[in-house]
Ligand SMILES: NC(=O)C1=CN([C@@H]2O[C@H](COP(=O)(O)OP(=O)(O)OC[C@H]3O[C@@H](n4cnc5c(N)ncnc54)[C@H](O)[C@@H]3O)[C@@H](O)[C@H]2O)C=CC1
């Protein structure tokens with residue numbers, strides 16, 4: 001059986017997911033696409049040499065009888081509306097991060113999914129599918145470095161556009177760490193503080209860059225995450241876990257080591273699309289397989305909610321400069337692991 005996909009949002013990741021669903025993965029085909037920029041969507045499909053119906057309104061994609069499952073890859077503030085509509089239509093939906101702009105928005109999705117009675121939502125948190133993060137988690141769960149005590153992490157983008165603002169460092173960027181560090185440590189956040197070092201001259205009036213986010217978890221692990229979205233030199237994701245008996249570090253992406261012009265070096269990536277290219281393939285293949293089988297098992301609406309509870313506290317901490325509590329409600333049985 002071929003799962004017929006409808007994609008809402010044909011920008012950078014939308015196009016990349018359309019490409020992988022049609023040309024790389026098994027068992028699915030994109031049959032409908034929508035974008036508020038209809039001409040842009042048509043041109044993208046032409047470049048990709050893919051034939052699909054093009055709509056202006058995402059709800060037309062969701063309600064099309066030709067579409068079995070939905071990918072939401074439009075701008076962050078549109079995710080909640082389209083995910084709720086997909087649930088109302090009873091169709092499995094893969095929604096890119098963040099699931100919604102606030103914990104309240106995510107909670108509405110959680111409530112709608114529970115009311116529907118069966119999981120329909122997978123959130124686009126791809127890092128738990130990344131081979132490097134999986135290897136790091138295995139080292140921790142096998143007890144090789146003892147109990148984790150501290151994590152030092154960094155999320156650096158080469159540059160961002162003028163429309164990227166201070167709050168987006170949390171909702172759009174740190175949201176990946178908010179999910180993956182919970183998954184890695186099997187722990188929940190207890191409190192958070194955000195501090196602003198000296199700003200880079202490469203930023204603008206509405207973006208404080210870099211930022212350092214400091215967490216304490218329920219087990220007492222201390223985590224620092226540097227978010228630096230105009231770091232200039234490349235796209236760089238770092239995660240070091242300090243345990244009682246040793247230190248484990250996320251592997252670097254493989255790169256040829258070169259000796260040239262009296263220098264020794266490795267090229268660095270510059271684009272997020274390349275850094276997790278295999279993880280995106282694996283997460284979407286899992287969604288396709290699970291949606292076809294009728295039971296989803298990837299990052300859930302509850303995981304999206306948990307990340308957004310922490311994101312809300314980070315926003316509060318950005319404003320107050322104080323240590324803010326992260327209060328996570330108990331997980332409903334519906335989302336039992
Ligand atoms: N998992 C990951 O690593 C990544 C996730 N993302 C997420 O994917 C989403 C899209 O990001 P990008 O592709 O980088 O942005 P983009 O700006 O390149 O593309 C977004 C597209 O959505 C369209 N759009 C906006 N509102 C719409 C609506 N109501 N209906 C239909 N189309 C609409 C825009 O016209 C644009 O073509 C964002 O939510 C972002 O957070 C983006 C990059 C990486």
Ligand SMILES: O=C1[C@@H](O)[C@H](O)[C@@H](O)[C@H](O)[C@H]1O
Pocket residue numbers: 157172173176229272
């Ligand atoms: O999700 C992503 C982008 O939307 C976001 O803007 C970047 O900061 C992240 O590194 C990338 O993975």
